Amino acid sequence: MSDNPQAEVTTATVKFPHRSRRGILLGLTAPQLIVVSLTGLLLLAVILARGVVGALELIPLWAGIALLVFVRYRGRALADWAPIVTRYALRRMRGQLIWLCRPSRRPVREGLLHLPGTAASLRVVSAPDRRYGAVHDPHTGTLTAVVKVSSRAYALLDPGTQNANVNGWGRALAALARTGQVARIQVIERTVPDSGDALRRYWEEHGQPDAPVAGQVYSELIQSAGPAAAPHEAYVAISLDAKAARRLINQAGGGLTGSFSVLAQLASTFD
Known part of the structure; x- marks a missing residue:
């Protein structure tokens, strides 16, 4: 063994061969x-x-x-x-000199929507990370995702809080409109039938049935109005315009992968 261990440690080097100068004809490329x-x-x-x-x-x-x-x-x-x-x-x-990252996986086409006319070409696509899906329309060049939104009971809030919520909703729409990348925004609300079991369980766990007057009134109200309860669910559909967002899509990897990246940024407005 050598007494000088540092002398044995050498930096590994690699020698590349000279560039080949072989041409197609007479040495010419x-x-x-x-x-x-x-x-x-x-x-x-x-x-x-x-x-x-x-x-x-x-x-x-x-x-x-x-x-x-x-x-x-x-x-x-x-x-x-x-x-x-x-x-x-x-x-x-084209602004393709910046390579941001290599996607781990590509979007997966889950299938086609069986609809009449040109809508039959709508494709259901899952994001590379499988966290969400979207509907891809190859004819119009749009990618649509649906975001579920919720808030506290608007009618029970004080006027100041109601105005603040309305202003916040307006700011969210204005932020999406300023990007110039959104083709369409749709607000969807649906009513879902409910048996009232969840309402009764909540009252049993968090309510005070032993209260002198209010407990009896609330119990009777839940027993009578619970089965007729109809929860409301609200959704916002955002359609990304691939032509308008072409530059950002190319920077994010291009194709559906880049489209999902840009669409995720737009959907984060409602977080």
Whole structure:
């Protein structure tokens, strides 16, 4: 064993081979061959139209094309850099230069809704994390999710609290409208029949049946009105416009994965 343990610990290094310079024809790559072919056709057209003198007048152009084909920069010919620079410019214009994260799983298409007409193409899709689902309409480019909302009994609140709740609801709608990414918002309310068992259990656990007057009155009221109780449930349906939110969807991963990410941010307004 060595007396100097630090001398035995060395940093692992990796050596990469040189870039292959094998071309398709005569050592030229595909972009170089395309430039050479187009240049040959252009030279032939110039000679046929204006003769050799016309071709000699374009010597600066031929020199520039030769530099584009044979001059190399960082192991690549300038002609090889052209498609790379073009793709980079297109991705920059589309805002696709930022990679946020890699989704662990993709959305799952659960099936189609059996509806008549064009609505038959509506698809039920689950989010990548399986926490919620949505309805995807490929024709209109929308993704719709339904959020269940609830609040305390509005009619029993004082006027100040009622006004505060109304203002809060208005601010939530205004925040969604300002994004410009929502195609439609729908408020749904339904009445669900109830046997009154939950109301009676709540009274038995938290009520005071032994109260002198109120206990007897409440007990009689629950016994008579309990079976006729009809709880109200409220929902808000939010439709994401994929065309309007294209930039954010692309930044979030694109496709349904990015759409679910943007839709989750919109739905969080009602948290």
